[in-house]
Amino acid sequence: MAPNQPGDARNRRDAEQDRAALAPIDDAMLRAYLADNLPGGDQARVEKALRDSASLRARLEDVRNNRADVGLHTLGAIWRRGRLTCPSRQQLGSYLLEALAPDLASYITFHIEVVECPYCQANLADLKTQADASPGASQTRHHRILQSSQHLLTDENR
Numbered sequence: 001m002a003p004n005q006p007g008d009a010r011n012r013r014d015a016e017q018d019r020a021a022l023a024p025i026d027d028a029m030l031r032a033y034l035a036d037n038l039p040g041g042d043q044a045r046v047e048k049a050l051r052d053s054a055s056l057r058a059r060l061e062d063v064r065n066n067r068a069d070v071g072l073h074t075l076g077a078i079w080r081r082g083r084l085t086c087p088s089r090q091q092l093g094s095y096l097l098e099a100l101a102p103d104l105a106s107y108i109t110f111h112i113e114v115v116e117c118p119y120c121q122a123n124l125a126d127l128k129t130q131a132d133a134s135p136g137a138s139q140t141r142h143h144r145i146l147q148s149s150q151h152l153l154t155d156e157n158r
C-alpha cells in the first residue's frame with residue numbers, strides 16, 4: 001500500500017466521484033438486475049458490486065426470494081415447488097402396487113392428477129411399463145424374502 005503516491009490517490013478520488021454520480025444500488029435496481037432489465041452499464045456495475053460486497057449479495061438473495069413469492073403462481077414457480085415435493089421413485093412404485101399408507105397415496109394422486117407433475121407422470125409411466133413387462137417380478141421378490149427369513153428363523157431355532 002502506498003497511499004501517498006499521487007497517481008493512486010487521484011484514481012481513487014475519481015472512482016469515488018464516479019460512484020457518487022451513479023444511482024445507488026437499491027432493491028429496485030437489484031430486482032431489475034434479476035429480471036435482466038438493466039441497461040448494459042448498470043448490469044455490469046451491479047455485477048461488479050455484487051462480486052465486491054457480501055452484504056449486497058445477501059440483499060440480492062432477499063430480493064430474489066421476495067420476487068419468488070410474487071411469482072408464486074406462475075407455472076415455473078409451481079413446477080419448482082412441485083419438484084421439491086416429488087415422491088421418490090420407490091414411493092411411486094409402492095403407489096402402483098397400492099402398498100402405501102392412504103395419506104401418502106392420496107398425496108401422490110394429487111401430485112400426479114392435480115399438480116400434473118410431468119416428471120412424476122413420466123416416472124410413473126416408466127414404472128408401469130416395467131411392471132407390465134414382468135408381471136410376476138414383485139411376487140418373486142416377495143417369495144425370495146420369505147425364503148431368506150425362513151432360513152434365518154430356522155438357524156435361530158437350531
Ligand SMILES: [Zn+2]
Nearest residue numbers: 086117119120
Ligand atoms: Zn413430481
